[in-house]
Amino acid sequence: MQERTKWQSYLWGVLCIVTFTLLLLPFRPHVNSITVALIFLISVVFSAIYFGSRPAFVASLFAVLSFNFFFLPPFHTLRIADPQNWIALFVFLVTALTVGSLSAREKHRAQEAERLYKELQTVFEKASQAEALKQSEQLKSALLDAVSHDLRTPLTSMKAAVTTLLADLSLDEEGQREMLEVINAEIDRLNHLLEGLIGIAKIEAGAMQPRRSWSNFEEIISISLNRAAGLTANHKITLEIDRDLPPMRVDEKSIAEVLYVLLENATKFSPLHSEIIVSAKIYGDSLKVSVMDEGPGVPVDLREKVFDKFFRVSTPDISRSRPAGLGMGLAIARGIIEAHGGRIWIEESRKGGASVSFTIPLKEQYV
Numbered sequence: 001m002q003e004r005t006k007w008q009s010y011l012w013g014v015l016c017i018v019t020f021t022l023l024l025l026p027f028r029p030h031v032n033s034i035t036v037a038l039i040f041l042i043s044v045v046f047s048a049i050y051f052g053s054r055p056a057f058v059a060s061l062f063a064v065l066s067f068n069f070f071f072l073p074p075f076h077t078l079r080i081a082d083p084q085n086w087i088a089l090f091v092f093l094v095t096a097l098t099v100g101s102l103s104a105r106e107k108h109r110a111q112e113a114e115r116l117y118k119e120l121q122t123v124f125e126k127a128s129q130a131e132a133l134k135q136s137e138q139l140k141s142a143l144l145d146a147v148s149h150d151l152r153t154p155l156t157s158m159k160a161a162v163t164t165l166l167a168d169l170s171l172d173e174e175g176q177r178e179m180l181e182v183i184n185a186e187i188d189r190l191n192h193l194l195e196g197l198i199g200i201a202k203i204e205a206g207a208m209q210p211r212r213s214w215s216n217f218e219e220i221i222s223i224s225l226n227r228a229a230g231l232t233a234n235h236k237i238t239l240e241i242d243r244d245l246p247p248m249r250v251d252e253k254s255i256a257e258v259l260y261v262l263l264e265n266a267t268k269f270s271p272l273h274s275e276i277i278v279s280a281k282i283y284g285d286s287l288k289v290s291v292m293d294e295g296p297g298v299p300v301d302l303r304e305k306v307f308d309k310f311f312r313v314s315t316p317d318i319s320r321s322r323p324a325g326l327g328m329g330l331a332i333a334r335g336i337i338e339a340h341g342g343r344i345w346i347e348e349s350r351k352g353g354a355s356v357s358f359t360i361p362l363k364e365q366y367v
């Protein structure tokens with residue numbers, strides 16, 4: 001098949017010359033030899049581009065013979081009467097061979113470049129797929145590791161409490177109550193874990209849609225502080241809230257969850273009895289809320305990464321009262337704030353610790 005294709009290329013090159021010759025013959029009295037030579041050169045270039053250098057070489061030879069036989073006097077003979085025509089014929093042959101060779105070479109380079117481009121594209125696609133697969137495997141590994149740890153801890157505590165209750169039925173009322181409180185607290189932890197996973201799933205699916213209603217932002221802060229009362233008991237909470245904050249059309253439960261996450265992190269990574277400042281101020285055309293602590297802060301190169309799902313800072317839990325968690329809180333907080341049209345970020349607080357701030361555009365209140 002390849003041999004046949006090869007000979008077909010030569011045949012097509014010759015047929016191009018024959019076709020142009022037949023088309024030009026009726027107009028021979030009206031065209032000069034230069035015009036004929038240029039038309040034959042076009043045929044040679046065509047052969048070089050579509051069939052390659054060797055068919056173009058054969059086409060060049062046939063073009064010279066046709067040019068001499070049909071268009072240089074005396075006609076219908078290979079004899080050349082005018083010596084100048086010998087020069088013209090030689091120049092035409094050299095030009096045809098050169099142009100054909102260059103055209104074929106450029107075509108080959110273009111094909112080679114296209115082949116290399118396709119190869120590179122394939123390599124990049126495979127690399128991208130491999131990188132995506134690698135990231136997916138890393139994410140899955142991190143999730144399984146984190147979830148298994150966070151599930152195992154409360155389950156172990158619950159198992160120990162239940163085993164104690166079953167093994168020692170003579171426990172007094174206070175002992176039984178203590179075991180039941182352990183079980184209740186661990187159930188709350190499991191519920192919080194599941195809510196976090198559901199929140200991450202909603203963000204991934206683009207289903208984080210806030211249910212807006214008119215709310216008093218001071219009440220939202222109060223709800224968050226009451227929920228975090230057990231965590232902030234050993235810290236000094238300072239409120240810096242602008243007077244007469246306007247009513248906000250937000251998802252009250254979601255924004256309260258964001259504030260709770262920020263308070264939880266502040267207590268987790270700052271020394272006992274240190275100050276935590278909750279600030280809420282009008283900032284341009286937005287409401288800016290900040291939670292500032294006196295902990296070690298977050299390194300600059302990690303301030304964006306901490307908002308990635310399942311990312312956990314290696315900074316030790318200063319309070320030593322709770323495990324580090326799955327690393328879902330800030331990811332969910334970012335999803336909630338962005339769903340409200342705002343943004344959330346971390347910077348250094350004025351006391352050297354971390355300051356986590358978010359904004360809610362006031363113009364979004366009437367959308």
